[in-house]
Amino acid sequence: MSDAPTPSRSHGRLSIAASLKPRVLMEEPARLAAAWRARIITLFPEAFPGILGLSLTGRALDEGKWGYDTIQLRDFGIGKHRNVDDTPAGGGAGMVLRPDVVGAAIETAQAGTPRDRALWPILYMSPRGKPFDQAMARRLAGAQGVTILCGRFEGVDERVLEHYQVEEVSIGDFVLTGGELAAQVLIDATIRLLPGVLGNQASTEEESFSHGLLEHPQYTRPAEWQGRAIPEVLTSGHHGKIESWRREMSEEITRARRPDLWEAHISQQKKGK
Ligand code: ADE
Numbered sequence: 001m002s003d004a005p006t007p008s009r010s011h012g013r014l015s016i017a018a019s020l021k022p023r024v025l026m027e028e029p030a031r032l033a034a035a036w037r038a039r040i041i042t043l044f045p046e047a048f049p050g051i052l053g054l055s056l057t058g059r060a061l062d063e064g065k066w067g068y069d070t071i072q073l074r075d076f077g078i079g080k081h082r083n084v085d086d087t088p089a090g091g092g093a094g095m096v097l098r099p100d101v102v103g104a105a106i107e108t109a110q111a112g113t114p115r116d117r118a119l120w121p122i123l124y125m126s127p128r129g130k131p132f133d134q135a136m137a138r139r140l141a142g143a144q145g146v147t148i149l150c151g152r153f154e155g156v157d158e159r160v161l162e163h164y165q166v167e168e169v170s171i172g173d174f175v176l177t178g179g180e181l182a183a184q185v186l187i188d189a190t191i192r193l194l195p196g197v198l199g200n201q202a203s204t205e206e207e208s209f210s211h212g213l214l215e216h217p218q219y220t221r222p223a224e225w226q227g228r229a230i231p232e233v234l235t236s237g238h239h240g241k242i243e244s245w246r247r248e249m250s251e252e253i254t255r256a257r258r259p260d261l262w263e264a265h266i267s268q269q270k271k272g273k
Pocket of ligand 1: 125127171173174175176177178
């Protein structure tokens with residue numbers, strides 16, 4: 001692998017010693033040594049870290065609590081023009097990423113990672129994929145890291161997906177121009193679940209989502225705005241009543257907006273879970 005292109009950018013590792021106190025490093029050497037990592041295969045490495053470099057995820061990146069490498073797909077392209085795609089077999093519009101090119105990029109990305117896909121899944125962001133959800137975020141956060149292939153064309157040669165047991169993942173029923181934004185969505189939802197990344201807030205929010213209901217409405221000061229008052233119960237100081245009001249609102253909103261979640265919630269309750 002010595003002459004293979006190396007990941008073109010690295011974040012979240014060198015800054016560990018610089019930004020954490022020595023005492024903290026001594027307390028948690030194992031976790032820091034094996035921080036969760038994303039290896040991202042893309043034609044646009046400059047798209048990363050993007051939004052993930054800001055706010056809480058950006059701080060966690062600087063602190064080495066997670067990290068990423070980008071692998072420039074073009075480096076593995078064929079010929080003078082470093083072509084990465086070709087016309088679809090059988091005809092049709094658009095282009096298809098070549099298996100030899102993507103395969104070489106995946107081999108490079110996998111260097112030094114566990115072979116067990118449960119420990120290090122390989123994902124391909126695609127509208128054709130399995131819908132991404134909180135349960136998948138939880139599963140990915142439990143891995144040591146992930147490799148993510150970002151597409152920009154009609155698709156990828158199916159053989160490479162089969163050969164490397166690649167999981168196709170969709171972030172919703174719409175078509176993006178490329179997989180980079182989708183990858184950032186997936187990484188954001190995953191790293192906020194890592195122990196110590198965002199503190200307690202994430203686990204509290206996660207808990208409320210794992211009940212399978214949407215959030216109840218929230219209010220804050222002023223008590224009246226544009227002729228609208230805060231629902232009286234919330235200013236009553238009666239915690240029991242506030243709890244049941246919030247629960248009712250959650251159920252009402254879930255039933256109205258997400259019949260699929262509501263059905264799943266009801267059948268879970270019937271099972272006594
Ligand atoms: N690439 C293009 N559209 C996408 C989607 N909806 N989800 C994941 N990756 C994509």
